[in-house]
Amino acid sequence: MSFPLPLRTHFRDASPLVYGCMALGGDWGGGPLTEADIAQAHAAIEAALSIGVTLFDHADIYRRGKAEAVFGELLKRDAGLRARLRLQSKCGIRFGDDTAPGRFDFSADHIERSVDGILQRLGVEHIEILLLHRPDPLMQPAEVARAFGRLKAAGKVGHLGVSNMHAGQMRWLQSALPEPLVANQLEMSLAKLDFIDAGTTFNDPQAATRPGAMAWAGTLEYAQQHGVQLQAWGSLSQGRFNDPATSAAAQVVHEIAETHATTANAVLLAWLLRHPAGIQPVIGSGNAERIRACGDAVKIQLSREAWYRLYVAARGQALP
Ligand SMILES: NC(=O)c1ccc[n+]([C@@H]2O[C@H](COP(=O)([O-])OP(=O)(O)OC[C@H]3O[C@@H](n4cnc5c(N)ncnc54)[C@H](OP(=O)(O)O)[C@@H]3O)[C@@H](O)[C@H]2O)c1
Numbered sequence: 001m002s003f004p005l006p007l008r009t010h011f012r013d014a015s016p017l018v019y020g021c022m023a024l025g026g027d028w029g030g031g032p033l034t035e036a037d038i039a040q041a042h043a044a045i046e047a048a049l050s051i052g053v054t055l056f057d058h059a060d061i062y063r064r065g066k067a068e069a070v071f072g073e074l075l076k077r078d079a080g081l082r083a084r085l086r087l088q089s090k091c092g093i094r095f096g097d098d099t100a101p102g103r104f105d106f107s108a109d110h111i112e113r114s115v116d117g118i119l120q121r122l123g124v125e126h127i128e129i130l131l132l133h134r135p136d137p138l139m140q141p142a143e144v145a146r147a148f149g150r151l152k153a154a155g156k157v158g159h160l161g162v163s164n165m166h167a168g169q170m171r172w173l174q175s176a177l178p179e180p181l182v183a184n185q186l187e188m189s190l191a192k193l194d195f196i197d198a199g200t201t202f203n204d205p206q207a208a209t210r211p212g213a214m215a216w217a218g219t220l221e222y223a224q225q226h227g228v229q230l231q232a233w234g235s236l237s238q239g240r241f242n243d244p245a246t247s248a249a250a251q252v253v254h255e256i257a258e259t260h261a262t263t264a265n266a267v268l269l270a271w272l273l274r275h276p277a278g279i280q281p282v283i284g285s286g287n288a289e290r291i292r293a294c295g296d297a298v299k300i301q302l303s304r305e306a307w308y309r310l311y312v313a314a315r316g317q318a319l320p
Contacts, residue, residue, distance in 0.1 A: 001298055001299065001301060003016040003273060003278055003298070004276070004278040005229060005278045005280065006182075006223075006224075006227040006228060006229045006230075006278055007055075007182060007183065007229040007280070009227055010158075010159060010182055011054075011055075011086060011128070013054050013086075014054065014055060014086075014229075014280075015052050015053050015054040015055060015280075016052075016273055016280060016281075016297075016298050017048075017051065017052065017053050017269065017280065017281055017283060017294065017295075017297065017298065018053065018055045018056070018057050018088075018231055018280050018281070018282045018283070019044070019045070019048035019053045019055070019056050019057065019282070019283055019291070020057045020233065020282040020283060020284040021041075021056055021057060021058050021062060021067045021068075021071060022059070022062045022063070022067060022284055023044070023067075023284055023285065023286030024037075024040065024041040024044060024045075024062075024063070024066075024067045024070050024071065024286060025037055025041065025062065025063035025065075025066030025067040025068075025069060025070040025071075026063060026066055026070070027063070028063055028064055029064075030064065033066060033069060033070050033073065037066070037070055038070055038073055038074065040286060041070040041071065041073075041074060042074055043288040044285075044286055044287075044288055044291055045071070045074060045081075046288070047288035047289075047291035047292045048283070048291055049084060049085070050292060050295070051291070051292060051294060051295030051298075052295065052298070053085075053283075054084075054085055054086055055085070055086045055088055055128075055129075055280075056071070056085050056086070056087055056088065057088050057089075057090075057185070057231070057282050058071065058087065058088065058089035058090070058118070058122070059089060059090035059091070059093070059131075059133055060089060060090065060091050060093075060114050060117055060118050060121075061090075061093050061095065061133075064095075065117070065121055068089065068118060068121035068122050069121045071121075071122055072121050072122040072123035072124075073123075075122065075123055075124065076123050082124065086128040086129070087122060087124065087127040087128055087129075088127065088128060088129035088130075088131060088161075088183075089118045089122075089127055089129075089130060089131070090130070090131040090132070090133040090163055090185075091110070091111055091114030091115065091118065091130065091132070091133060092104055092105060092106050092110070092111070092114070092132045092133040092134060092136060093105075093133045093134055094110070104133075104134050104135065104136035104137070104138075105136060106132060106136040106138070106139040106140075106143070106144055107138075107143065108143050108144070108146055108147035108150075111132075111144065111147040111148075111151075112147050112150065112151060115127075115130060115151055115156055115157060116156075118130075119156060125155065125156070126155055126156060126157070126158065127156070127157055127158070128158045128159065129157075129158060129159045129160075129161055129182060129183060130148075130151070130157045130159070130160055130161070131160075131161045131162055131163045131183060131185055132144070132160075132161075132162045132163065132165075132173075133163050133164070134163065134164045135162075135164060135165050135169050139173070141172060141173045141175060141176030141177070142176045144173060144176065144177075145176040145177050145178070148160045148177070149178070159179075159182040159183075160177065160179075160181060160182065161181050161182045161183030161184060161185070161228075161229070162181055162183070162184050162185075163184065163185040163186070163233075164185070164186060164187075165184055165186075166215050166216060166217075166218075166219045167217070167218040167219045167221070167222035167223075168218075170184060170219075170222055170223075170226075170228065171222065174226070180226065180227060180228070181226075181228055182228065182229055183228060183229040183230075183231055184219075184223055184228050184229070184230055184231070185230075185231040185232075185233055185282065186219070186230065186231070186232065186233065187232070187233050187234040188230070188232040188233075188234070188235070188272065188279065189232060189234050189235050189236070189237045189268065189272070190237055190241065190249065190253070190268055190271060190310060190311075190314040191234070191237035191238070191240050191241070191314070192234055192237070193210065193311070193314060193315050194210045194211075194212050194213040194216055195216050195219070195220060196311060197210045197213045197315065198213045198214060198215075198216035198217055198219075198220075199220070200319065201213060202217075204320060206320075207317070208317050220277055223277060224276075224277050229278070229280060230277050230278070230279045230280070231279070231280045231281075231282050232272050232279050232280065232281045232282060233282045233284070234284070235268060235269055235272055235281035235282055235283065235284070236265050236268055236269070236283065236284060236285060236294075237268055238284075241253045241254075241264050241268060242264060244264075248313055248316075249310075249313040249314040249316070250264070251313075252309055252310060252313040252314075253267050253268065253310065253313075256302075256306055256309070256310065259306075260296070260300050262293075262296040262297075262300060263293045263294075263296065265285075265290060265293060265294055265297075266293060266294060266295075266296035266297040266300060267297075267300070267302075267310070268281075269281045269283070269294055269297035270296075270297045270298075270300040270301075270302050271302060271307060271310050271311075273297060273298065274301075274302045274307050281297070
């Protein structure tokens, strides 16, 4: 099955599914990596590669750097691994400490220092994509552009993207950049439907309003019009549809999974893949068996009727 992925403009081998590395690297404390952490990460990465994933998603904060560190350890142990994948990481979130609260930081100094840390932990000289993790209200687009320009010129970062930004924020940042933003990673899933509701509930006084839905207005449209790759985090709904007995929506997910002789997780991903924007779901499971089972998603073509059955069951309100 072919998928219309905007990211293929930049990487011809871009895969419909992305692997999210937040579950790798052991605990969130400061302890050292263990051999068990390394073995778990190895199994997860190989499982993701086995289902055709070529893009691996990181952030400097995942497991406080240990997700990147364990990945770096595996890149060091297997000289051929780097050539089989592309690396994406994020910066811009800072944890609180004695001197300041948790905050977002898109200052040039922080972005450039973060990238040096990312490269050092991964043990590489270059990452293909850098995402700005969460919008910083103090962002100055020209300052971000200067930082990215220096990182690009030094060969440290190939492309810039964002995460959790709406259309207006993307447009504002893009106005200062000499090249296009390549991706926007947002929480989108059957458990987080505001990205769809923003369009379907507009001008419908009967519709239940979902908090935040209107802030999405134009975000999917902006991405499609400007070739920005949408990536869905939380795509497995963090396991919420795992048990068919827990909700009417979970039951529908499992019924459709049975029709396609597959798992509930594959149906959740296929539902995102069916959207014409060419959304890349980011798989966050750390379990190799569950990751492999996600591979079915690219083989399933949900009918329009099945797509709407899932949407309506999950939103819990009939259309129109
Ligand atoms: N840009 C952002 O702001 C942002 C925020 C959060 C995450 N992310 C990225 O997106 C990726 C995915 O996000 P996510 O981890 O929040 O979402 P997810 O993929 O929806 O959920 C993964 C979690 O759900 C569990 N799970 C999945 N299927 C299950 C099942 N059938 N039964 C039981 N548990 C199940 C997994 O447990 P197991 O590990 O045991 O399978 C794991 O804890 C992350 O790795 C990260 O790369 C980005």
